[in-house]
Amino acid sequence: MDSPQTASNKLWFLKHIRLFEGISSSEMQEMEKITRMEEVKKRQPLYLSGDPSSNVYLLKKGRVKISNTAANGKEVTFDILEPGEVFGELETLEDVPRSTSAETLDDTLICVIPRKDFDQYLAMHPNVTVKLTKLIGLRLRKIQSRVEDLVFRDVPARLAHLLLELRKTDGVTDKQGIRLRAKLTHQEMANLIGCSRETVSTIIGQFRDQELIQMDGRTITILDEQKLSNLLS
Amino acid sequence: MDSPQTASNKLWFLKHIRLFEGISSSEMQEMEKITRMEEVKKRQPLYLSGDPSSNVYLLKKGRVKISNTAANGKEVTFDILEPGEVFGELETLEDVPRSTSAETLDDTLICVIPRKDFDQYLAMHPNVTVKLTKLIGLRLRKIQSRVEDLVFRDVPARLAHLLLELRKTDGVTDKQGIRLRAKLTHQEMANLIGCSRETVSTIIGQFRDQELIQMDGRTITILDEQKLSNLLS
DNA sequence: ACCGATTTGTAAGGCAGCTTACGGTACGGA
DNA sequence: TCCGTACCGTAAGCTGCCTTACAAATCGGT
Numbered sequence: 001m002d003s004p005q006t007a008s009n010k011l012w013f014l015k016h017i018r019l020f021e022g023i024s025s026s027e028m029q030e031m032e033k034i035t036r037m038e039e040v041k042k043r044q045p046l047y048l049s050g051d052p053s054s055n056v057y058l059l060k061k062g063r064v065k066i067s068n069t070a071a072n073g074k075e076v077t078f079d080i081l082e083p084g085e086v087f088g089e090l091e092t093l094e095d096v097p098r099s100t101s102a103e104t105l106d107d108t109l110i111c112v113i114p115r116k117d118f119d120q121y122l123a124m125h126p127n128v129t130v131k132l133t134k135l136i137g138l139r140l141r142k143i144q145s146r147v148e149d150l151v152f153r154d155v156p157a158r159l160a161h162l163l164l165e166l167r168k169t170d171g172v173t174d175k176q177g178i179r180l181r182a183k184l185t186h187q188e189m190a191n192l193i194g195c196s197r198e199t200v201s202t203i204i205g206q207f208r209d210q211e212l213i214q215m216d217g218r219t220i221t222i223l224d225e226q227k228l229s230n231l232l233s
Numbered sequence: 234m235d236s237p238q239t240a241s242n243k244l245w246f247l248k249h250i251r252l253f254e255g256i257s258s259s260e261m262q263e264m265e266k267i268t269r270m271e272e273v274k275k276r277q278p279l280y281l282s283g284d285p286s287s288n289v290y291l292l293k294k295g296r297v298k299i300s301n302t303a304a305n306g307k308e309v310t311f312d313i314l315e316p317g318e319v320f321g322e323l324e325t326l327e328d329v330p331r332s333t334s335a336e337t338l339d340d341t342l343i344c345v346i347p348r349k350d351f352d353q354y355l356a357m358h359p360n361v362t363v364k365l366t367k368l369i370g371l372r373l374r375k376i377q378s379r380v381e382d383l384v385f386r387d388v389p390a391r392l393a394h395l396l397l398e399l400r401k402t403d404g405v406t407d408k409q410g411i412r413l414r415a416k417l418t419h420q421e422m423a424n425l426i427g428c429s430r431e432t433v434s435t436i437i438g439q440f441r442d443q444e445l446i447q448m449d450g451r452t453i454t455i456l457d458e459q460k461l462s463n464l465l466s
Numbered sequence: 467a468c469c470g471a472t473t474t475g476t477a478a479g480g481c482a483g484c485t486t487a488c489g490g491t492a493c494g495g496a
Numbered sequence: 497t498c499c500g501t502a503c504c505g506t507a508a509g510c511t512g513c514c515t516t517a518c519a520a521a522t523c524g525g526t
Binding site: 068070071072074076078090091093094099100122123126127129130132133134136137138139140141143144145146147148150151152194233 | 301303304305307309311323324326327332333355356359362363365366367369370371372373374376377378379380381383384385427466
Binding site: 154155195196198199202217218 | 482483484485486492493
């Protein structure tokens with residue numbers, strides 16, 4: 001087994017971070033110098049809304065949930081990040097408190113970069129800054145489409161949309177259909193599409209009855225992608 | 234009256250663009266060279282969703298609405314831009330089709346920058362790139378809070394929130410309270426908070442009855458900011 | 467100052483999805 | 497393999513908002 005604590009391994013991991021796609025390896029080496037690698041167990045908070053924005057993170061292994069919780073306990077999930085993503089950089093750019101919380105969903109491996117070092121690094125590596133701008137731009141477009149979903153679509157359509165999105169990042173084709181590795185709870189799906197847990201249960205049940213999906217324990221398999229797409233209308 | 238077509242005036246305007254806050258005037262001069270100034274009458278589309286992303290825009294005078302329309306004709310408004318904003322740069326960064334539409338609300342003055350020139354300019358002016366990243370970051374946080382609004386709050390709270398936000402960019406204090414220069418129709422407010430026009434009419438009526446706001450024609454004056462804030466809870 | 471076009475006010479009826487409630491099921495740690 | 501805890505399924509009742517409908521008011525261009 002590789003030991004992820006070694007510097008050589010850190011470099012190997014950096015290659016798989018989207019921020020460094022198309023970036024020279026000497027520039028990655030410089031980034032390597034300012035990062036600290038950490039293993040974080042599942043279900044651990046990395047930061048909470050309101051915290052000072054002292055670090056930027058690179059996700060190596062496992063998934064991280066970016067969310068926010070209202071006073072009454074209700075939660076929205078903005079994104080579930082897969083390995084390769086940068087996160088936590090938004091607020092550090094302006095040095096304002098965290099506007100979201102981040103929590104690991106699995107046992108993860110993350111790189112931690114102190115805010116100041118990240119700022120300095122960006123100032124010295126303009127092409128990485130351009131890449132970062134593009135990544136933030138992609139995220140903006142993604143969340144714009146979340147707003148459209150909430151305004152234009154009802155819950156069945158939003159849920160179908162979620163499943164079809166998960167298929168892209170998380171789907172594995174097998175004999176019956178496309179299996180989603182995600183294993184989200186109904187509550188987590190509800191937080192992603194903005195509805196109650198009970199409604200997700202009901203609609204998932206309808207999808208199962210209509211043989212659009214199949215459930216094996218907590219694993220979802222998409223059986224009929226076409227009919228699911230039709231629900232988006 | 235100043236003639237906005239002259240180069241000297243273009244430069245004067247650039248100083249008032251947020252993207253160039255803290256940027257040297259020699260760098261602004263270079264930007265000046267690649268821009269084309271245009272006057273656009275009110276209610277004109279600048280681009281539509283699906284169009285090729287050929288230009289970036291700087292808004293000098295008047296307001297521009299960034300929105301999207303569903304197949305059934307329903308519309309979401311993502312933002313109403315005030316003078317000083319950059320827009321249309323998101324999709325040009327990646328050279329993908331427009332994901333939103335842009336339309337003037339007033340008679341406007343805009344600067345048009347061809348995509349390639351903007352790209353080149355960014356490559357040569359890293360500090361402007363950093364500034365752009367920060368601006369896009371701010372927009373991302375703004376739209377995240379729109380998602381929170383849609384999920385956490387009911388229509389009265391969302392409308393109160395909208396009015397309080399408009400007060401920041403658009404509010405003028407006068408003897409009765411804070412007058413909003415915006416003059417939005419109920420339909421436009423509905424598109425901003427994700428509800429029907431009729432519901433806005435009803436809730437605005439209730440706010441008036443409770444003397445939280447006052448209406449003079451299409452002008453809204455906030456009478457009791459405190460009580461309006463309480464509605465956000 | 468006029469007139470067509472746009473916007474506003476209001477109200478009844480319907481329904482999607484929330485809330486409340488509770489029993490059953492699966493999971494994961496000891 | 498047991499047991500506590502978390503998650504799931506389902507259903508009845510409620511409600512906030514949408515839809516439909518139409519009349520009144522206001523706007524803006526000539």
